[in-house]
Amino acid sequence: MRSAVNTSTRNDTNRVNESFKSSSSGVAKETGRCLASRSDSSLVLAKCRTWGTLPDHLEIPDVSIPVDGKGKSALADAVLPETFTVDSCKLGDEFVDTSIIPGLRSKVIGKGVTATVKLMHRKGTGKQQYYAVKEFRRSRKENLQAYDRKVKLEFSIAKNLHHPNVVETIRLCSHAGRWSHVMEYCSQGDLFTIVQQRYLSFESQLCLFKQLFQGVAYLHSIGIAHRDIKLENLLLTQDSHLKITDFGCAKVFSELRRDLRSNDAECGEVFGKIRKCGPGVCGSLPYIAPEVLAEDRSYDPRFADIWSCAIVCLAVIHCGTPWGAAEEKDAGYSRFLKWWEEFLRSEPDRIVTGDVYPRIGKFFSDLRTKTLLRLILRMLHPIPEKRTTICDVMNDRWIKRIECCCPEPGKPSNCFEEFDGIIYRKVHNHLPPAKKGFLQRCI
Incomplete structure (x- = not known):
């Protein structure tokens, strides 16, 4: 029995090692504008360009097209005519x-x-x-x-x-x-600009995370993966509502039942076979999942979205990402991968729970709560199939308890407080503080 466990452990460790070794051939990766390192545990947030491999031609039904630099998009529709x-x-x-x-x-x-x-x-x-x-x-x-x-x-x-x-x-x-x-029109601009101003409270950050998860859960529930989730593609309205934008890299990965094509569709009720994405890079470098960067296999775009969501959460909290790219040649990601290898060595199917999680560095340990840490680590599992799904995230008890000023359609808001026997709806304000005029600054 011990021999069987050891063999399984070695196989899983090798899977972690070999599954995500990036093959850089054939892709010109633009890292210069994506990230600048200050130290091992502190990174400078910088705008990232969407990029990827340029397709040679258009294919039906899985249409690959270049957008906004070098990204790819696909509208997988079996009945899509050559001209429409x-x-x-x-x-x-x-x-x-x-x-x-x-x-x-x-x-x-x-x-x-x-x-x-x-x-x-x-x-x-x-x-x-x-x-x-x-x-x-x-x-x-x-x-x-x-x-x-x-x-x-x-x-x-x-x-x-x-x-x-x-x-x-x-x-x-x-x-x-x-x-x-x-x-x-989302008047408050993108989350990248907002995060740079460093005024968001922890409660505001959690509300924005939940709004992001709600939007991604909706997309996945109707068979669409975004594939380019990043701070620049998340906008904020005057009402402090977060909005996902830019579907130039989107992938229609499944057809759904007609009655599920609404904003109250349940997670996971996908009708038909999941269409994986073929090898090829799309997205923005610091946010791209390792299986996408590897370019050596097909991948499920839903798990790639989950990875990107976790990086967004870390970027909002730390005003920077933990690595420039999820590749072994990146020092930050290499350390992260070794922590996971150590964690899985004794038990390949080990899951993150309670106080059981990989040994981690300061970038992760500085998170305010262990509950958030465990969630982020489950979203960043290096083996995509073992990564948590967006349905798991939305059904997490801690996530459900987060006060959110933009509840899902058809579901009651939990953003209320009681004062003197009267229940009030709490109004979140994720907007930047108003600039003081000359007279106010003098007071």
Whole structure:
């Protein structure tokens, strides 16, 4: 019996070692802008570009297309025709610039390699309701047909998503030979900018984590994996609601029953076979799961999303990520992997529970509660199949007790407090503190 246990242990340890050795051939990895190290346990948060391998051609039903740098997307639909149409309009027919000065363009609120986001409002509704209009530019390597399909495929996914923690995509518009997605406007910007200001309380951080989990649970429940979850793709509204955006790397991994295509779909009720993603990198380097970076096998995109969510949580708390890339050549990740190897050596199927978890460094041990630490470690299990699912996360008793100012549709809010026999709804405010005027600063 001992021999059998030892053999199993060696096999599992080898699996941890060999499963996630990254093959860097064929991929030019842009690490320069992603992360800058201050010390072994402290990292500087820096913006990351979405990247990945460029596909040679479009495939049906699993369509791979480059977006926002070098990412990939797929709309896996067996009945998708070679050419398809999407309802669209001329941008100027329904939306106008926000500038009150004739001839002056709308305010640009975001700019990337392949897209620019500006503010506009709908005609005839006044200027109170703003919309974010994302205009896509065609790359030099992209022909017109590939450009059209890329924008329309992403729109086809985003337009059908309706959840409080997912950005609402409203319209597909064209202007001057370019396509634009019209989306709801999240006035407080992205989580990257917010985290840099270091004002979020621990309670606010937990509320945002729960909102992220709610959004991802909804996506997975309808058969969609995001595959590029990062601080820059999480937006905040004036009501402190977190919204997931940018579905350029999204993967439709399963078809669902028609009655589940709603924002109250239950976790795990996927109808049909799970379609795994083929080898190839997409996403933003510090957030990418090790099995994706390895590029040597197909992977389940749901587990990749879970990994990215855990890195987001750590980035919010520490204003930095624990490693630049989940590869053995990265010192931070190499140490993390060795901790897991030691943890699994005596018992390959060992799970994180109570005080039983891998020996960890300061970056992890500094987390405020052991409950959060255990959850993060379960989300960062180096073997994807043993990683916790988003359903497990949402059903965790500790997560359920977190006060959240944006409850799931159809479910009561737990964000209440009682004072003098009267129950009040607590209002969370995750917005940056108001800047004081000159007179206030002098008082």
